[in-house]
Amino acid sequence: MMLKEEINRLRKEKNAVILAHYYQEGEIQDLADFVGDSLALAQWASRCDADILVMCGVHFMGETAKILCPDKKVLVPDLAAGCSLADSCPADRFAEFVREHPDHTVISYVNTSAAVKALTDVVVTSSNARQIVESFPQDTPIIFGPDRNLGNYINAVTGRQMLLWDGACHVHEQFSVERIVELKAAYPDAEVLAHPECKGAVLKLADVVGSTAALLRHAVKSDRRQFIVATESGILHEMRKQCPDKEFIPAPPNAGTCACNECNFMRLNTLEKLHACLRDESPAIEVSPDIAARALLPIERMLDISARLGL
Ligand code: 13P
Ligand code: SF4
Numbered sequence: 001m002m003l004k005e006e007i008n009r010l011r012k013e014k015n016a017v018i019l020a021h022y023y024q025e026g027e028i029q030d031l032a033d034f035v036g037d038s039l040a041l042a043q044w045a046s047r048c049d050a051d052i053l054v055m056c057g058v059h060f061m062g063e064t065a066k067i068l069c070p071d072k073k074v075l076v077p078d079l080a081a082g083c084s085l086a087d088s089c090p091a092d093r094f095a096e097f098v099r100e101h102p103d104h105t106v107i108s109y110v111n112t113s114a115a116v117k118a119l120t121d122v123v124v125t126s127s128n129a130r131q132i133v134e135s136f137p138q139d140t141p142i143i144f145g146p147d148r149n150l151g152n153y154i155n156a157v158t159g160r161q162m163l164l165w166d167g168a169c170h171v172h173e174q175f176s177v178e179r180i181v182e183l184k185a186a187y188p189d190a191e192v193l194a195h196p197e198c199k200g201a202v203l204k205l206a207d208v209v210g211s212t213a214a215l216l217r218h219a220v221k222s223d224r225r226q227f228i229v230a231t232e233s234g235i236l237h238e239m240r241k242q243c244p245d246k247e248f249i250p251a252p253p254n255a256g257t258c259a260c261n262e263c264n265f266m267r268l269n270t271l272e273k274l275h276a277c278l279r280d281e282s283p284a285i286e287v288s289p290d291i292a293a294r295a296l297l298p299i300e301r302m303l304d305i306s307a308r309l310g311l
Contacts, residue, residue: 003275004031010278016052018274019044019065022212023234023266024056028274032056035238037213038064038110039127039306045069046303054278055285058083058265062285063114067292067299077273079283081265083111085197088167089146091115097143101163104143105136108298111169112146114287118294123302126196126211128311130154133162135305149173150196153203171263172197174253175230180205183228183249190249191224195231202230202251219243232263 011018011033019041020032029035034044038061045053045065052073055062060083062076094116098106108120109129117123124132133154136142144151145165149172155162175198184192184205193215194206203209208218212235219227219239229236230251239248253261277283287295 003271007031007271007275007278010275011054014052014278014281015050016054016278017048017050018054018056021057021061021234021266022216022238023232023263024269025234025267025271026237027271028056028269029234029237031271031274037125037127037211039125039211039311040213041065042068042110042125042299043303043306048072052278052281054274056269056274057081058086058263059285060086060111060113063287063295064110064117064299066285066287067114067117067295070289070292073281074285075277075281076283076285077270077277078268079285081268083169083265084171085109085111085147085167085169086113086116089113089116089165091119094145094165095119097145097165101141101143104141104163106143106145107133107162108145109147109150110302114291114295116145117298118291120295120298121301122305123298125302126150127213128302128306128309129196130157131309131311132302132305133160134158135309147197149199149203152200153196153209156200169197171232171261172230173199174261175199175202175251176254177201177205179252179254180228180230183251187226187228187249189224190226190228190247191218191222192228192230192251193218194251198230206230215239216242219246219248231261232266233261234263234266 018032058081066074142162144162146167151164191207
């Protein structure tokens with residue numbers, strides 16, 4: 001309680017805003033000025049007029065905010081909050097891949113380092129990836145990285161043959177097809193909601209495939225009462241808050257007995273670390289000016305196309 005009061009006092013005193021991703025602990029989401037998916041967080045950061053922006057999410061989300069707001073202090077409660085998907089695409093190897101296919105448009109998922117974004121023509125998130133890919137003529141040769149599951153999904157729904165980087169998220173790769181089939185049998189009226197970072201075999205079982213924000217929106221408007229949710233379990237907090245009379249069942253991973261699926265990187269952020277980073281104004285995200293300048297263009301392109309498409 002004291003901690004929350006201190007955080008409130010500090011954010012007022014320092015003109016700071018707290019942004020949180022849906023995968024954060026519920027108590028962080030409840031305290032944030034804004035909670036959203038990766039696209040909404042980037043859109044919010046681009047319009048933010050605070051002096052300090054605290055990104056309760058992972059490193060690439062902080063980097064994206066810093067690139068959009070170079071004059072602001074951008075803090076992340078724990079700088080070790082990385083992303084296995086971003087790590088699966090080192091910039092030097094991605095640069096080589098891009099060099100090998102010089103006639104290709106490069107589309108990168110936002111879950112990448114600033115250095116990878118600097119090699120990219122347009123950044124996308126899971127909220128706008130399909131629409132941004134479709135904004136290019138059907139025969140445009142495209143490199144899509146780094147998530148092979150999202151890339152395969154977009155290839156399947158658009159009939160394209162984008163060249164894919166072979167990366168994945170360790171959380172979304174883990175969902176068990178067998179156990180989701182068992183859950184569907186146990187809850188025959190439930191809809192299966194899945195994030196496109198899940199494997200193709202899981203997406204085939206899904207009634208709805210979408211970003212965290214899209215899955216949440218669907219849960220709110222659907223007339224079903226039960227949902228099996230195949231994405232990081234932090235999203236269940238907001239789903240249960242917005243739909244107190246509906247039941248949300250986390251899809252289980254392959255291994256172990258845990259009924260949840262948590263991103264260990266996202267969960268590095270705690271209320272204590274949020275308080276300490278606001279108090280100390282550290283750790284702050286820094287991006288080298290050269291990389292930031294090159295990474296800004298594809299992020300701005302994403303924001304412009306999304307605004308045009310009303311996303
Ligand atoms: P969203 O685009 O739904 O925010 O997904 C971000 C993410 O990290 C998924 O693992
Ligand atoms: Fe990265 Fe996966 Fe965690 Fe999302 S859930 S931040 S993709 S490691």
